[in-house]
Amino acid sequence: MADILIRKVDDTTKELLRLRAQRRGKSLEADLRETLEKLAREEAESPDDVEPFGSWLVAISRPGVDLDDVLEELRSAPIRPAPLE
Incomplete structure (x- = not known):
């Protein structure tokens, strides 16, 4: 770090x-x-700029992860329109 x-x-x-x-x-x-x-x-321009989706999914799937914290983070994230390219 x-x-x-x-x-x-x-x-x-x-x-x-x-x-x-x-x-x-x-x-x-x-x-x-x-x-x-x-x-x-x-x-960040996309969630993958912060952490690739696969890595995030593995991280939240590990034993001992507090899903309440994960859900709170998702709920508090700003809503962005999907790029239509």
Whole structure:
């Protein structure tokens, strides 16, 4: 996994983000990581840009995977029209 360092974040902004994470019951780092992942996935041109369908299907089929989390992610994903090419 890669590391990202963001410098010169306003103190007020950092505190607001910390409080947001606290309300969600997460650490600041975990909340920001989740938010960045969601933003990156929203901008992907197709789901296969993020993770090929076969790999995703295998990943959610493994024992111990919480399907409620998978379904929540699917339900919260933006709806995009299918390309008609």
